[in-house]
Amino acid sequence: MTNRICSTYWDRCNCSSVLPFIADERTIMYRERFAGMYSSWAYSFAQVTVEIPYIFLQAALFVIITYPAIDFYCSLYKIFWYFYTMFSTLLYFTYLGMLLVSITPNFQVASVLASFCYTVLNLFSGFLIPAPVSQL
Secondary structure, eight states: OHHHHHHHHHHHHHHHHHHHHHHHHHHHHHHHHHTTSOOHHHHHHHHHHHHHHHHHHHHHHHHHHHHHHHTOOOOHHHHHHHHHHHHHHHHHHHHHHHHHHHHSSSHHHHHHHHHHHHHHHHHTTTOOOOOOOOOO
16 A cells, blocks of 8 residues: 555656646747647657656666565566556656646646546545445
8 A cells, every 4th residue: 555655646746747847848849830840749749759768767766666665575577567557657647747738728727637637536546445334
């Protein structure tokens, strides 16, 4: 459970930290698109692709630090799946931040919508602790 809480914290940090950068780059993209430099598809593809090595490094450092600290069973198969899960989750939340900035008019609205998304995702992730069921 502690690992999931830590993972959720890093996911939200990734999503929140990408918001201002993507919002600042929006004006650059508009300027270069109107100047005829390149299409918006090329810009979006480059934005998505450039995040992969950084998130790979972030997930690798996370696994190197937390896997032995939590004292999970040490097998290459399980370490790989732990890394893959963390890498995919970090990518998802980073891309979620990019999506929220692209569909909202400014950074502040994207921040509010991101906090709403965190709440909804946490609500449906299965971490609600049910009330005790009485056996009558």
